[in-house]
Amino acid sequence: MARGSRQVFAAPEGLLRIEDCLTSAGAVALPPGVTLPSLIDRNVAHVGDAVAYRYLDFTRSEAGVAVELTWAGLGVRVRAVAARLRTVAAAGDRVAILAPQGLDYVTAFFGAIKAGTVAVPLFAPELPGHVERLDTALRDSRPSVVLTTATALSSVEAFLDTLPSRLRPKVILLEHIPDHEGDGFAQVAVDVDDVSHLQYTSGSTRPPVGVEITHRAVGTNLIQMILSIDLLNRNTHGVSWLPLYHDMGLSMIGFPAVYGGHSTLMSPTAFVRRPQRWISALSDGSREGRVVTAAPNFAYEWTAQRGRPSPGDDVDLANVVLIIGSEPVSMGAITAFREAFAPHGLPATAIKPSYGIAEATLFVSTTAPTATPSVLHVDRDELEAGRAVPVAADAVTAVAQVSLGQVARSLWAAVVDPDTAAELPDGHVGEMWLHGDNVGRGYWGLPEESARTFHARLADPLVSGSHTTGVAAAADWLRTGDLGFYLDGELYVTGRLADRVMVGGRTVYPQHVEATVADASPMVRRGYVTAFTIPGERLVIVAERAAGTNRSDPQEALAAVTAEVSRRHGLTVHDVKIVPAGAIPRTTSGKLARRASLAQYLDGAWD
Template sequence: MSPEMRLEDYLDAEGNIEIPVGVTLTSFMDRHAEQSGEAPAYRYLDYERDCTVELSWSQMRTRLRAVSARLQQITDSGDRIAILAPQGVEYVVGFFAAIQAGGIAVPLFAPELPGHAERLDAVLGDAQPTVVLTTTAAAAAVRDFLRTIPRDRRPRMIAVDAVPDAVGEHFTPVHIDTDDIAYLQYTSGSTRTPAGVEITHRGAATNVVQMIESVGLDWNTRSVSWLPLFHDMGLLMIMFPALVGAHITLMSPVAFVRRPYRWIRELGASDAPTFAAAPNFAFELAAQRGRPPAGETLDLTNVAGLINGSEPVSMASVDAFVDAFAPYGLDPAAIKPSYGMAEATLFVSTTESGSAPKAVHLDRQALGGGDVVQVDADDPDAVISVSCGQIARSQWAVIVDPQTEAELPDGRVGEIWLHGDNIGRGYWNRADETELTFHNKLQSRLTDRSHAAGAAESALWLRTGDLGVYIDGQLHITGRVKDLVIVDGRNHYPQDIEATVSEASTAVRSGFVTAFSVPGVGREEVVIVAERAPGAGRADAAPIVEAIRAAVSRRHAIPLADIKLVAAGVIPRTTSGKLARRACRARYLDGTL
């Protein structure tokens, strides 16, 4: 390995990504400390306490050794170590210390996260951690929560910030194999018990290299993130500096939502190339409320890449963001609509470096039948689809007929299947689900222009459950297999119906709508649940419902069985903040919405 990390260190003779033997997520921590010393590593902007907490690489090594040594005193290799801590540098230390100690990290969240106690209990029951890492400030809430767990499987608790540095003298380096499990990434679990994806050191390291190479980042790029650290995208952000020695500035999701300008200001706070990632709603929110106050200067010419992923990308949100911040030097090509998922560690595809986001307009009727027909933007049946770009190096994505398991040609909609070293090993303690999701074989490939070219014939493929299509070599995401609304034999994409509802009335909170089908008499029927917009809490429901019904009938030619107008925040969400469509459907059906 060279003294300075280079992309070439991770490529074989054919140009494929190959992680060197022995590399783990904590391999380079000591080297960063020796080379960078007091240079910043992880920095947290604490808006609650109005202070900044920063760890240099030397301090990071000291804290990691101390917490790792403490864990080694009470755990065995391979034990699960859960992190139930608030956002901050202590969370980062806990995550990497769990791995460095020879354990399997389980990144979770503090119990005070509203509405998710049941999920936290389910995950702890599944992972069976022997230790929970938290902070002194959160210790009381975590202790109270752990008391609800039967004593025979109740984990011990350690406050990361209460472990003295001197304990690090007892740290003993352990052998960790590149193909060992580094952590369990639990899926959102909107309608079932969350499943823990087994992410190996090879998988995570491969995915970081894929992201760097695809986005076009320098190895010294600084990054900024408010993403929850238990979320797959938030985790990948903190792995980037761990592997390459760059530094990251963190803040809490609440700090961003309350004042989006905090994120925008930090993006432009340095002349160094800066990288960030966020879900689509963040771009829309920042465009609405994230401009600098009068008299404050802002320079975003340094922003090298802004991944827009984790939820469907809206071209309207991208355009609004560009309109808001191009006057401050933002390059539109810096915004990178992307596709990813926890089972692939995270990153799958993004737009080409230097290329601005692109969208095409597709015929709604043809798309419902699985075909792509491009139409003009003003076509009454036009559906906007945003390109998620090209697949990362050393990763394959094929569009498959889920019934025949045969590869489909470009222009045909099917299920996305993935293959590559970044793919998770399976689901923790779920052999049957692992077999169904991770161990699939392509029954046939295209003889010409196959997207499986280069992957072994014996390759195992991840069945994503996502629907997609290749258009002009670019991957477009069209929906989820299980979310398709099928009425009278015709397919309808719920996000398409939801967009129509959002536009139908100003009394509807834009983007906070779910559409799903329910059993009817001899057919499936469609139900809409929509949150009321600010200021529309007491508006008469009748004209709103009438406007929604008329718009959906006109554009989609489907009747609506029911329309529920609810208060803001009523539609259930995943822990990463996305609307949980299937959970909403379940609550509607059992009467608990």
């Protein structure tokens, strides 16, 4: 059924079967009426006593206190939240979730959807460094209701007081909604093409905007992920510390709903403080059956450094699937993690480099179930000119590109010249355009930008070797803003259109310069470098200090960075700033925020 799949485990009577979501030709097509609320109702009816979500709370105990919700318990809470929302909000109203990570967040999200409102998954204002993003999202989505918890109430109310009175929503405490309030809940008709939730983009290259994700897009993308990653074994469960307001975090609570399985959750803070907690939860899940998780580069690097088991720890990662995505995938992060955990049973095929984007709900491509991560080295100068030309790994101009495998079933990805809308042949770099039922409906409140981004028309598909076969000539395509290429059946993503910079008349990928800076001096904290240009095509580099170098004189590092960038790239560096750890802004998903870095530099923040 899927590439390399071994077996489709039969669904308990009454649950959704993956084969029911496929046409006779094998295309993904949701059965009528399948939405997340309908899937939860099925699970309540047929596996109600089974655990749905488990939250590991490390605020009350260093060892973690496990709090569980069965499917039946989840159904009770979701109906109660939906019933309360129906008394204060109309269908289509936005309902923002400003709550800490936990089971209340899960019930709030599903409750808002069940009520026929549009969920807006955000975060409590105490999340450091992201107040501007929260303010932008609330002013843009204009929710009529905010769902929060008692622990976050004071910060939420203080934050909402900064909004104009006309924008202040009603605040509902989740703990104050009794279970019995859902007893009289009248089912709300939800169409699969209605908007399920607004997924706000990370803000790495522009102010965050809300992507309208429909129920059809959610269901389609979950089935695509299950098929592509070979999660057909129903004894597959999830483990995640990802923020639940992030698209990848939401997918980790979405896919158990398809199966009637369960996910174990923890907070991002719990992971960062002790990454061993993630490994321990994965090991526990691996002993029960297959377990899937997802994280960006930094998580694998951090865990390889700080999350290795102590001598004598019984860690078993034999049945783990690890998705790595969210930014250009680093082979260095993969290698470090594999070396750290191969002695604990981690299979060579466990790590799955993947590509995703909020505008496509999330999942776009991944490597085959039986494939090991692979890297292709291409000539940097040719790549900047738009061609992927393989070279030896030790070539002076070699840059590494990690394969992101193959595109999901019933999704098309074409490499397109963004200026002419013509499809480009394999080996040529262009903008990735997507077509499929998992693509969102548009940007909330931005009709012109939605038309340009979500309703692009391909002008000239290739006569042979096209990646658009089967798509109608007049079909809409999503312009992703991501650059990539195909080679030998594999998809590669090279960077963002908006991130590329002009230096001395050359178009340069900033991540290539940033990698050089990280290699130039041990004072540079690897993975915490930004490169951008200021007016006049002048190149500026900001690098955080590595651990243990706070008292070191930066002059030697400044000279080394300038010299190495000149040697490897032939570029003149206008300015280098060595800043304390944590100074460079990052998005809520952990990406480098180059736009924010540029703004801080111009404001003199690092003078």
